[in-house]
Amino acid sequence: MSIGTADEDRVSLNRADSKAVRARSLRLLGSLIRPVRGKFILTVILVVFSQATRVLGPLLIAFGIDHALPALQQGNPAQILITGGGYVLAAALTAWMTAGYVTTTAQLSQAMLLDLRRRVFQHTQRLSLEFHEKYTSGRIISRQTSDLEALRELLDSGVASLASGVIFMVFTAISIFTLDWPTGIVILLAAIPMFFLSRWYQKRSQVAFRASRVVSAKLIVNFVETMTGIRAVKAFRRERANNAKYTELSEDYRKVTVTSINLNGIFQPGLILIGNVAVAVVLLLGGFRVLSGGLEVGALLALILATKRFFSPVDQMAMFYTSFQSAQAALEKVSGLLEEVPTVRPPKHPIALSEPRGELVFDGVEFRYGDGPLVMPHLDLTIPAGQTVAVVGQTGAGKSTLAKLVARFYDVSKGSLRLDGVPLDRLSSEDLRRAIVMVTQEAFLFSGSVAENIALGKPSASREEIEAAAKAVGAHDFIMALPEGYDTDVNKRGGRVSAGQRQLLSFARAFLAAPAVLILDEATASLDIPSERIVQQGLKKLLGSVTGSSRTAIIIAHRLSTVEIADRVLVVHDGEIVEDGSPADLIAGGGRFATLHGAWQDSLV
Known part of the structure; x- marks a missing residue:
């Protein structure tokens, strides 16, 4: 040509x-x-x-x-x-x-x-x-x-x-x-x-x-990212470089x-x-x-x-x-x-799931992000209802990908992922969100009161139910110490509460929602040791209530302190499960989990 x-x-x-x-x-x-x-x-x-x-x-x-x-x-x-x-x-x-x-x-x-x-x-x-x-x-x-x-x-x-x-x-x-x-x-x-x-x-x-609309969007993007990441800007003294970039866009x-x-x-x-x-x-x-x-x-x-x-x-x-x-x-x-078309779409003819138990089955599941390479080559896995499962592995091993699939933030590329025998992509959005709740390490709080943030787990909840959820995870005492208790405005992104307290509030949300499947994605990864101990106590109470109600819990763990309360551990490597068993059995087996556990123990010394 x-x-x-x-x-x-x-x-x-x-x-x-x-x-x-x-x-x-x-x-x-x-x-x-x-x-x-x-x-x-x-x-x-x-x-x-x-x-x-x-x-x-x-x-x-x-x-x-x-x-x-x-x-x-x-x-x-x-x-x-x-x-x-x-x-x-x-x-x-x-x-x-x-x-x-x-x-x-x-x-x-x-x-x-x-x-x-x-x-x-x-x-x-x-x-x-x-x-x-x-x-x-x-x-x-x-x-x-x-x-x-x-x-x-x-x-x-x-x-x-x-x-x-x-x-x-x-x-x-x-x-x-x-x-x-x-x-x-x-x-x-x-x-x-x-x-x-x-x-x-x-x-x-x-x-x-x-061209003006494109440049205007870039200018807004730069401003929003700078203000959102202002702590990193201050920490790395990026003011002068950011000024230069913003001046260039302006x-x-x-x-x-x-x-x-x-x-x-x-x-x-x-x-x-x-x-x-x-x-x-x-x-x-x-x-x-x-x-x-x-x-x-x-x-x-x-x-x-x-x-x-x-x-x-x-x-x-x-x-x-x-x-x-x-x-x-x-x-x-x-x-x-x-x-733009959603890649995860609600089904045209959903299957009702009024009383979910929490059994999860991965049947020949493969997954890739868009047109990228496979990040989960092949997965066959059954998690019985009521079991607490810890998923561990190195950074980038595929732990969070597994959690996103269970929460149906993404659909599997091949195979089937079922909840109580029903494929996730056949469940209505209402049934899916009621059955599965995910708590992330971000623990995002919206502008509004403490009570309103907890009630996200169940918008129709009464004040008594909200307080009961907070008490169940150990958040009630610090909430009452706030200026207006449960009516205290948490300010932008929860600025009035610490990282550990934000995580306890997210646990209270999950407790109030009472899901069949609870996913905890790196729930303590961003906390210091004192905050982690407080959150661990709340986590044990939360998981105790979940397992006591015969509901499933999946813990995506980077720190292995949360693994001790799990019934079962899955070790993920390159998107595949390479070890599967109880914590004690895997430690005794001397494999990847034993190595990770030993390294974690050494870090505590």
Whole structure:
């Protein structure tokens, strides 16, 4: 293939991609308009009729000068009264309908934006963990903030201004042709350079605004990551390097913004120049025709006024066209996010599991992340209901992958993973989340009170149930020591409580949820020794309540202090189970677990 052919193919592909993106954006826009189409149609009607009455002004002025004034001189005031009354009535109708479409447009845009915000939030929550591990939080924030703000600016007033301007220009052109067709030809000739100038601006501004949205997202991502990781920034003295990076991104954003402003700086004055030249030509040609008797004075005045008014919306339209281009780029980004498909989907015909027992069966399970290599080559495993199983192994061995599969954060690539004989991918989301609960080392706390955070395990729980859960895992005493007890606001990410206390609160959540299967993923990995001891006591109480209720527990352990309470230990290496047995048996066997246990014992000395 020649280089020229390759370039042509690339251009063709880009065009095809661009068409697909535009089609996707239009589908989204259509779906937003559909629920409010009644108000949308009313807005269109008000815009059309308001511009129609607005165009009547020059026609009434021409009639008044050329016919009503001569009639008045002859003693007949009826025509001038009708003309004046008609002008006032047209102005009043224009004002009333303009106020109407401005109000309905605002209501329409806010309804559409509310719908879109909900969709983005709901869809982002529905997307699988795989998506969130690849798609940075800053980019998602950009979709909800800067992109939706660009759409808001356009929908609130931009669309109505663009539509009313275009309709006004069309009606004005019709009125000019009605008064004098040669002047109409002048207007049509002026429209030719306007068209080419608009096309020039459209092509270049589209590229500029797309680049602006990309750079804006990068800027937000950088800011969010810096503020989220501010402790690491302080610890490693990254302030100067981060400032340099942020300055670089800010400079990129400034450049793309200046580019779009420069384009508008050519487009807007160019349109105004074309309009002024057209008015001058109409005045010049019309003046000669008045002198030769080919045109009435009133008609010339009306034509000049109509021509000037024909180009008057151009300035405002140019400004809103800029908003339109920015909003179009934002709509492409948002529609792209909404087109993302969850890799873990709820079943179309779920199998009910009203009373789960907690038996887990891995039958020929293989797993890979996306199109990557196998990280779990083959796994056959049965975990009976009520058994406490510790999963150990070196970092990267596949422990957390196993936990994510059980929690159905990912679906197996091959084979079957069943809970009480039912494949996980056949369970409804409600049954799955009720049956399986996962406690991670992060122990994330949301803004709100301590009680609200514990109640995440069971939103309908009473205060008595919440306190009972906290007492069961040993969290009640430190909660009561807080300024407002269970009503204490934990502040951002649990800033008022320590890491160990956050983990105890997450245990209380799990206790309250009372799942059939409890997964503890590195629950003590990020704690110091004193905090770990406190959490270990809560963990024993939690697991004691679980095993006492004949429910299954899977402990993903990096520190082996949690293994002692397990009935069974699975040693994972390269995604495969290489040892399986009780802690005592595996220590006596002298294999990998014995080595890991010995190293852990040495670390305590």
